[in-house]
């Protein structure tokens with residue numbers, strides 16, 4: 001079952017905090033260098049929230065879509081060149097093979113929020129299936145996640161699950177690789193800063 005987003009409560013605070021951190025620009029640069037966007041490309045930001053990363057992409061490509069279940073986060077998107085779609089990663093309402101690039105920044109671990117722990121595996125598998133379905137063959141999926149093998153990553157896990165009680169799911173690199181094992185994809189994982197990793201996933205042609 002899909003639930004309403006807990007990010008509605010924090011939307012007012014999100015942009016000032018994140019802009020101060022400088023992270024959205026850093027993440028954009030990384031995703032751009034990994035995915036080599038072309039002017040004719042269509043890009044989907046899954047769990048894109050207030051569009052802080054997406055707003056950089058509007059200068060690079062033809063179409064930028066932000067998908068997010070929090071209406072309040074979507075309302076904070078500034079650029080009118082970004083298409084806002086209210087929805088969940090579990091059920092992405094686009095046709096198969098629509099996007100050249102799909103990315104997901106600091107969001108995938110939230111896809112389990114308000115699900116029972118016993119359902120996490122199933123719901124994450126469904127989100128991955130959906131992100132790969134809407135990605136064109138030969139396209140790139142980029143995922144940026146917190147690394148809980150690093151102290152700051154562990155603190156974020158503690159904060160989200162023990163203090164906020166959001167029910168966020170985190171993966172070691174090996175666990176992350178496992179999530180994609182059954183698909184015809186090429187997966188590369190590398191460090192990004194001191195507490196995040198970036199995953200480049202290429203959807204193979206066969």
Ligand SMILES: C[S@@+](CC[C@H](N)C(=O)[O-])C[C@H]1O[C@@H](n2cnc3c(N)ncnc32)[C@H](O)[C@@H]1O
Nearest residue numbers: 005007047048049070088089105106107110111
């Ligand atoms: C920490 S914010 C990150 C927002 C944005 N990616 C960024 O980097 O600024 C996490 C986002 O994931 C969204 N989210 C939570 N559950 C989701 C789901 N099931 N499908 C898609 N997005 C979801 C939240 O609403 C929120 O906007």
